Amino acid sequence: MMLIALALALLFATTNTGASQIGTCFGMRANNLQPLRAVVAQYNRHNIKRMRIYSPDSSLSQALSGSGIKLVLGVLNQDLQAIASSQSNANSWVQHNIRRYPNVNFRYLAVGNEIRPNLNNGAAQYAPYVLPAMKNLQNAINQMGYRGRIKVSTAMEMGIAINTYPPSAGQFDTSISNYINPIVSFMRDNGSPLLLNCYPYFAYAGSSNIELSYALFTSPGTVVQDGQYAYQNLFDAMVDSIYSALEKAGCGSVAIVVSESGWPTMGGKGTSIHNAKTYNNNLIQNVKKGTPKRPGAYLETYIFDMYNEDLKSSKLERHWGLFAANGHLKYPVNFN
Numbered sequence: 001m002m003l004i005a006l007a008l009a010l011l012f013a014t015t016n017t018g019a020s021q022i023g024t025c026f027g028m029r030a031n032n033l034q035p036l037r038a039v040v041a042q043y044n045r046h047n048i049k050r051m052r053i054y055s056p057d058s059s060l061s062q063a064l065s066g067s068g069i070k071l072v073l074g075v076l077n078q079d080l081q082a083i084a085s086s087q088s089n090a091n092s093w094v095q096h097n098i099r100r101y102p103n104v105n106f107r108y109l110a111v112g113n114e115i116r117p118n119l120n121n122g123a124a125q126y127a128p129y130v131l132p133a134m135k136n137l138q139n140a141i142n143q144m145g146y147r148g149r150i151k152v153s154t155a156m157e158m159g160i161a162i163n164t165y166p167p168s169a170g171q172f173d174t175s176i177s178n179y180i181n182p183i184v185s186f187m188r189d190n191g192s193p194l195l196l197n198c199y200p201y202f203a204y205a206g207s208s209n210i211e212l213s214y215a216l217f218t219s220p221g222t223v224v225q226d227g228q229y230a231y232q233n234l235f236d237a238m239v240d241s242i243y244s245a246l247e248k249a250g251c252g253s254v255a256i257v258v259s260e261s262g263w264p265t266m267g268g269k270g271t272s273i274h275n276a277k278t279y280n281n282n283l284i285q286n287v288k289k290g291t292p293k294r295p296g297a298y299l300e301t302y303i304f305d306m307y308n309e310d311l312k313s314s315k316l317e318r319h320w321g322l323f324a325a326n327g328h329l330k331y332p333v334n335f336n
Contacts, residue, residue: 021287022050023051023301024050024052024304024305024306025052025053025303028053028057029311029312030307030309030325032325034326038327039060044067044069046333049068051071051072053074055075056096056097061100061104062101064101064105070106071106071107072107072109072259073109075110075111075137077112077113079093080111080130083133083136084129086136087136090137090139093137094141094146095144098150099144108150108193109141109151109153110153110155114155115154116157116160116179117176117179118176130154130179138186138190156196158198158199158203158238158242160242164241165237166227167229167243167244170241170242171249172184181249192254193257194254196256196258198238200233201263201270201279203215205270210234215233226292230292236292243256243294244293257300259302261302262303263278263280265321266315267314267316280333281332281334283303287299287300307325308320309321
Protein backbone atom coordinates (compact mmCIF):
# COMPACT_ATOMS: atom_id res chain seq x y z
CA MET A 1 0.00 0.00 0.00
CA MET A 2 2.85 2.37 0.82
CA LEU A 3 4.39 1.81 -2.63
CA ILE A 4 1.04 2.40 -4.33
CA ALA A 5 0.50 5.63 -2.39
CA LEU A 6 4.00 6.81 -3.28
CA ALA A 7 3.46 6.02 -6.95
CA LEU A 8 0.16 7.92 -6.96
CA ALA A 9 1.78 10.87 -5.24
CA LEU A 10 4.56 10.96 -7.82
CA LEU A 11 2.05 10.70 -10.67
CA PHE A 12 -0.01 13.54 -9.20
CA ALA A 13 3.08 15.71 -8.78
CA THR A 14 4.25 14.99 -12.32
CA THR A 15 0.82 15.75 -13.76
CA ASN A 16 0.58 19.08 -11.96
CA THR A 17 4.13 20.03 -12.91
CA GLY A 18 3.26 19.32 -16.55
CA ALA A 19 0.08 21.33 -16.45
CA SER A 20 1.90 24.28 -14.93
CA GLN A 21 4.17 24.62 -17.97
CA ILE A 22 1.32 25.62 -20.31
CA GLY A 23 0.11 29.19 -20.39
CA THR A 24 -1.87 31.41 -22.70
CA CYS A 25 -1.35 34.90 -24.03
CA PHE A 26 -3.95 37.39 -22.87
CA GLY A 27 -4.25 39.98 -25.61
CA MET A 28 -6.67 42.76 -24.74
CA ARG A 29 -7.46 44.33 -28.11
CA ALA A 30 -11.15 43.61 -27.77
CA ASN A 31 -14.13 45.68 -26.68
CA ASN A 32 -16.18 42.84 -25.21
CA LEU A 33 -13.88 41.12 -22.72
CA GLN A 34 -15.08 39.87 -19.35
CA PRO A 35 -14.14 41.78 -16.17
CA LEU A 36 -10.52 41.08 -15.29
CA ARG A 37 -11.32 39.20 -12.10
CA ALA A 38 -13.53 36.89 -14.16
CA VAL A 39 -10.63 36.37 -16.57
CA VAL A 40 -8.31 35.39 -13.73
CA ALA A 41 -10.98 33.08 -12.32
CA GLN A 42 -11.29 31.43 -15.74
CA TYR A 43 -7.53 30.83 -15.87
CA ASN A 44 -7.67 29.08 -12.52
CA ARG A 45 -10.85 27.17 -13.34
CA HIS A 46 -9.18 25.66 -16.40
CA ASN A 47 -5.88 25.05 -14.58
CA ILE A 48 -3.99 27.53 -16.76
CA LYS A 49 -1.22 28.62 -14.42
CA ARG A 50 0.74 30.95 -16.71
CA MET A 51 -0.23 34.14 -18.51
CA ARG A 52 1.53 36.45 -20.94
CA ILE A 53 0.43 40.07 -21.30
CA TYR A 54 1.92 42.66 -23.62
CA SER A 55 2.02 45.73 -21.37
CA PRO A 56 1.46 46.53 -17.71
CA ASP A 57 -2.13 46.87 -16.55
CA SER A 58 -2.72 47.95 -12.96
CA SER A 59 -6.26 46.55 -12.82
CA LEU A 60 -5.07 43.16 -14.06
CA SER A 61 -2.17 43.14 -11.60
CA GLN A 62 -4.66 43.73 -8.80
CA ALA A 63 -6.85 40.90 -10.12
CA LEU A 64 -3.84 38.56 -10.32
CA SER A 65 -2.73 39.29 -6.75
CA GLY A 66 -2.63 36.06 -4.78
CA SER A 67 -3.86 33.97 -7.73
CA GLY A 68 -0.65 31.96 -8.10
CA ILE A 69 -0.63 32.55 -11.86
CA LYS A 70 2.88 33.10 -13.20
CA LEU A 71 3.10 36.19 -15.38
CA VAL A 72 5.14 37.16 -18.43
CA LEU A 73 5.00 40.95 -18.38
CA GLY A 74 5.62 42.83 -21.61
CA VAL A 75 7.42 46.13 -22.01
CA LEU A 76 5.93 48.07 -24.92
CA ASN A 77 8.20 48.71 -27.89
CA GLN A 78 7.51 52.43 -27.70
CA ASP A 79 8.68 52.54 -24.07
CA LEU A 80 12.12 51.10 -24.77
CA GLN A 81 13.90 54.32 -25.71
CA ALA A 82 13.09 56.00 -22.39
CA ILE A 83 14.07 52.91 -20.39
CA ALA A 84 17.28 52.48 -22.37
CA SER A 85 18.27 56.12 -21.93
CA SER A 86 18.17 56.19 -18.13
CA GLN A 87 18.72 53.78 -15.26
CA SER A 88 16.38 55.98 -13.24
CA ASN A 89 13.61 55.43 -15.80
CA ALA A 90 14.16 51.66 -15.63
CA ASN A 91 14.06 51.75 -11.83
CA SER A 92 10.81 53.72 -11.94
CA TRP A 93 9.29 51.26 -14.41
CA VAL A 94 10.08 48.28 -12.16
CA GLN A 95 8.94 50.16 -9.07
CA HIS A 96 5.61 51.14 -10.64
CA ASN A 97 4.80 47.92 -12.48
CA ILE A 98 6.34 45.17 -10.34
CA ARG A 99 7.24 46.27 -6.84
CA ARG A 100 3.79 47.73 -6.22
CA TYR A 101 2.32 44.23 -6.58
CA PRO A 102 4.17 41.95 -4.13
CA ASN A 103 1.54 39.20 -4.43
CA VAL A 104 1.79 38.85 -8.22
CA ASN A 105 4.07 36.05 -9.41
CA PHE A 106 6.12 37.83 -12.09
CA ARG A 107 8.25 35.34 -14.04
CA TYR A 108 9.70 37.07 -17.11
CA LEU A 109 9.99 40.54 -18.54
CA ALA A 110 9.53 40.53 -22.32
CA VAL A 111 11.44 43.69 -23.23
CA GLY A 112 9.84 44.48 -26.57
CA ASN A 113 8.05 42.15 -28.96
CA GLU A 114 9.30 40.96 -32.38
CA ILE A 115 11.91 43.67 -32.92
CA ARG A 116 14.76 43.28 -35.39
CA PRO A 117 16.65 45.82 -37.50
CA ASN A 118 15.69 44.39 -40.90
CA LEU A 119 11.91 44.45 -40.45
CA ASN A 120 9.77 46.73 -42.59
CA ASN A 121 6.79 46.96 -40.23
CA GLY A 122 7.99 49.84 -38.05
CA ALA A 123 9.56 47.70 -35.33
CA ALA A 124 13.08 48.24 -36.69
CA GLN A 125 13.20 51.73 -35.19
CA TYR A 126 13.25 50.23 -31.69
CA ALA A 127 16.17 47.86 -32.31
CA PRO A 128 18.90 50.17 -30.90
CA TYR A 129 17.09 50.31 -27.56
CA VAL A 130 16.38 46.62 -26.89
CA LEU A 131 19.69 45.57 -25.29
CA PRO A 132 20.27 48.81 -23.33
CA ALA A 133 16.71 48.57 -21.98
CA MET A 134 17.27 44.92 -21.02
CA LYS A 135 20.47 45.85 -19.18
CA ASN A 136 18.85 48.72 -17.28
CA LEU A 137 15.85 46.61 -16.33
CA GLN A 138 18.16 43.78 -15.21
CA ASN A 139 20.00 46.26 -12.99
CA ALA A 140 16.70 47.43 -11.52
CA ILE A 141 15.54 43.84 -10.97
CA ASN A 142 18.80 43.05 -9.17
CA GLN A 143 18.75 46.19 -7.03
CA MET A 144 15.19 45.54 -5.86
CA GLY A 145 15.86 41.98 -4.79
CA TYR A 146 14.34 40.05 -7.69
CA ARG A 147 17.58 38.58 -9.06
CA GLY A 148 16.93 35.01 -10.19
CA ARG A 149 13.17 35.30 -9.58
CA ILE A 150 12.34 37.49 -12.58
CA LYS A 151 14.21 36.84 -15.83
CA VAL A 152 14.77 39.64 -18.33
CA SER A 153 14.40 38.68 -22.00
CA THR A 154 12.82 39.84 -25.25
CA ALA A 155 10.31 38.11 -27.52
CA MET A 156 11.63 37.22 -30.98
CA GLU A 157 10.14 35.61 -34.07
CA MET A 158 11.53 33.04 -36.47
CA GLY A 159 12.83 35.74 -38.82
CA ILE A 160 15.92 36.11 -36.64
CA ALA A 161 17.26 32.88 -38.17
CA ILE A 162 18.23 31.71 -41.66
CA ASN A 163 18.97 28.25 -43.09
CA THR A 164 16.38 26.68 -40.84
CA TYR A 165 16.03 23.57 -43.01
CA PRO A 166 17.23 21.14 -41.90
CA PRO A 167 17.07 22.28 -38.26
CA SER A 168 20.76 21.58 -37.63
CA ALA A 169 21.66 24.21 -40.24
CA GLY A 170 19.85 26.98 -38.39
CA GLN A 171 21.85 30.11 -37.64
CA PHE A 172 21.10 33.68 -36.75
CA ASP A 173 20.80 36.02 -39.73
CA THR A 174 24.33 37.25 -40.35
CA SER A 175 23.00 40.60 -41.57
CA ILE A 176 21.81 41.36 -38.01
CA SER A 177 24.57 39.61 -36.06
CA ASN A 178 25.62 42.88 -34.41
CA TYR A 179 22.08 43.07 -33.01
CA ILE A 180 21.20 39.49 -32.13
CA ASN A 181 24.51 38.08 -30.83
CA PRO A 182 24.92 40.56 -27.92
CA ILE A 183 21.28 39.98 -26.92
CA VAL A 184 21.58 36.19 -26.72
CA SER A 185 24.92 36.61 -24.92
CA PHE A 186 23.09 38.74 -22.36
CA MET A 187 20.56 35.92 -21.96
CA ARG A 188 23.36 33.39 -21.48
CA ASP A 189 25.20 35.54 -18.93
CA ASN A 190 22.05 36.26 -16.91
CA GLY A 191 20.41 32.84 -17.06
CA SER A 192 17.46 34.14 -19.07
CA PRO A 193 15.60 32.17 -21.74
CA LEU A 194 15.01 33.29 -25.30
CA LEU A 195 11.30 34.03 -25.71
CA LEU A 196 10.30 32.68 -29.13
CA ASN A 197 7.08 33.39 -31.01
CA CYS A 198 6.84 30.20 -33.06
CA TYR A 199 4.01 29.69 -35.57
CA PRO A 200 3.93 26.61 -37.79
CA TYR A 201 0.64 28.05 -39.06
CA PHE A 202 2.36 30.88 -40.93
CA ALA A 203 5.03 28.56 -42.34
CA TYR A 204 2.28 26.25 -43.62
CA ALA A 205 0.07 29.06 -44.94
CA GLY A 206 2.98 30.67 -46.78
CA SER A 207 4.26 27.52 -48.48
CA SER A 208 2.94 25.03 -50.99
CA ASN A 209 5.45 22.41 -49.88
CA ILE A 210 4.43 21.87 -46.24
CA GLU A 211 1.80 19.22 -45.57
CA LEU A 212 -1.00 20.18 -43.21
CA SER A 213 -0.40 17.02 -41.16
CA TYR A 214 3.23 18.05 -40.56
CA ALA A 215 2.03 21.41 -39.18
CA LEU A 216 -0.75 19.87 -37.06
CA PHE A 217 1.38 17.17 -35.36
CA THR A 218 -0.57 14.43 -37.16
CA SER A 219 2.05 13.03 -39.55
CA PRO A 220 2.12 9.23 -39.17
CA GLY A 221 5.91 9.03 -39.28
CA THR A 222 9.18 10.90 -39.75
CA VAL A 223 8.97 13.73 -42.28
CA VAL A 224 12.48 15.19 -41.90
CA GLN A 225 15.53 13.14 -40.94
CA ASP A 226 18.35 15.43 -39.84
CA GLY A 227 21.33 13.27 -38.91
CA GLN A 228 20.40 11.53 -35.67
CA TYR A 229 17.27 13.63 -35.21
CA ALA A 230 13.90 12.59 -36.64
CA TYR A 231 11.17 15.20 -37.04
CA GLN A 232 7.51 14.26 -37.19
CA ASN A 233 6.16 17.81 -36.79
CA LEU A 234 7.09 21.29 -37.96
CA PHE A 235 6.98 22.88 -34.51
CA ASP A 236 9.88 20.78 -33.21
CA ALA A 237 11.87 21.48 -36.35
CA MET A 238 11.38 25.23 -35.98
CA VAL A 239 12.34 25.30 -32.30
CA ASP A 240 15.40 23.13 -32.89
CA SER A 241 16.59 25.40 -35.70
CA ILE A 242 16.77 28.20 -33.12
CA TYR A 243 18.59 25.92 -30.69
CA SER A 244 21.09 25.29 -33.50
CA ALA A 245 21.47 29.03 -34.01
CA LEU A 246 22.07 29.54 -30.29
CA GLU A 247 24.75 26.85 -30.32
CA LYS A 248 26.52 28.47 -33.28
CA ALA A 249 26.46 31.80 -31.43
CA GLY A 250 28.16 30.24 -28.40
CA CYS A 251 24.94 30.36 -26.37
CA GLY A 252 23.86 26.73 -26.35
CA SER A 253 23.03 26.95 -22.65
CA VAL A 254 20.19 29.41 -23.32
CA ALA A 255 16.80 27.76 -22.97
CA ILE A 256 13.87 28.55 -25.23
CA VAL A 257 10.44 29.48 -23.91
CA VAL A 258 7.78 29.51 -26.61
CA SER A 259 6.10 32.82 -25.86
CA GLU A 260 3.48 32.47 -28.62
CA SER A 261 2.11 29.63 -30.72
CA GLY A 262 -1.36 28.81 -31.94
CA TRP A 263 -3.74 28.29 -34.84
CA PRO A 264 -6.63 30.53 -36.00
CA THR A 265 -10.16 29.26 -36.45
CA MET A 266 -11.00 31.38 -39.51
CA GLY A 267 -9.68 34.01 -41.88
CA GLY A 268 -7.03 32.22 -43.95
CA LYS A 269 -5.62 29.07 -45.49
CA GLY A 270 -6.14 25.99 -43.33
CA THR A 271 -8.20 27.80 -40.70
CA SER A 272 -11.04 25.95 -39.01
CA ILE A 273 -12.29 24.97 -35.58
CA HIS A 274 -11.11 21.42 -36.27
CA ASN A 275 -7.56 22.43 -37.22
CA ALA A 276 -7.22 24.84 -34.31
CA LYS A 277 -8.45 22.18 -31.90
CA THR A 278 -6.06 19.62 -33.38
CA TYR A 279 -3.06 21.94 -33.30
CA ASN A 280 -3.48 23.32 -29.79
CA ASN A 281 -4.34 20.01 -28.11
CA ASN A 282 -1.42 18.30 -29.83
CA LEU A 283 0.87 21.22 -28.97
CA ILE A 284 0.06 20.84 -25.27
CA GLN A 285 0.98 17.16 -25.36
CA ASN A 286 4.01 17.58 -27.61
CA VAL A 287 5.88 20.14 -25.52
CA LYS A 288 5.87 17.80 -22.51
CA LYS A 289 8.55 15.65 -24.13
CA GLY A 290 10.83 18.43 -25.38
CA THR A 291 12.28 18.43 -28.89
CA PRO A 292 14.65 16.00 -30.63
CA LYS A 293 17.62 18.24 -29.73
CA ARG A 294 16.41 18.71 -26.15
CA PRO A 295 14.53 15.50 -25.32
CA GLY A 296 12.89 15.24 -21.93
CA ALA A 297 13.10 18.99 -21.28
CA TYR A 298 9.53 20.25 -20.87
CA LEU A 299 9.20 23.20 -23.26
CA GLU A 300 7.35 26.01 -21.48
CA THR A 301 4.78 27.31 -23.98
CA TYR A 302 2.16 30.05 -24.20
CA ILE A 303 -0.76 29.51 -26.56
CA PHE A 304 -1.91 32.51 -28.55
CA ASP A 305 -4.56 33.59 -27.73
CA MET A 306 -6.79 33.21 -24.68
CA TYR A 307 -9.67 35.17 -26.28
CA ASN A 308 -10.65 36.41 -29.70
CA GLU A 309 -9.60 40.04 -30.18
CA ASP A 310 -12.23 41.79 -32.27
CA LEU A 311 -10.30 45.07 -32.53
CA LYS A 312 -7.44 43.51 -34.48
CA SER A 313 -7.07 44.82 -38.03
CA SER A 314 -7.76 41.68 -40.09
CA LYS A 315 -10.17 38.78 -39.96
CA LEU A 316 -7.30 36.33 -39.50
CA GLU A 317 -5.91 38.25 -36.52
CA ARG A 318 -9.27 38.33 -34.78
CA HIS A 319 -9.79 34.57 -34.52
CA TRP A 320 -6.93 33.00 -32.55
CA GLY A 321 -8.76 32.69 -29.24
CA LEU A 322 -9.28 29.45 -27.38
CA PHE A 323 -12.28 31.21 -25.89
CA ALA A 324 -14.75 33.67 -27.28
CA ALA A 325 -14.49 37.05 -25.59
CA ASN A 326 -17.51 36.21 -23.41
CA GLY A 327 -15.59 33.29 -21.90
CA HIS A 328 -17.16 30.40 -23.81
CA LEU A 329 -14.63 27.75 -24.82
CA LYS A 330 -14.69 27.50 -28.63
CA TYR A 331 -13.65 23.84 -28.69
CA PRO A 332 -12.51 21.24 -26.13
CA VAL A 333 -8.96 21.78 -24.87
CA ASN A 334 -7.15 19.48 -22.44
CA PHE A 335 -4.79 21.84 -20.60
CA ASN A 336 -3.29 18.85 -18.77
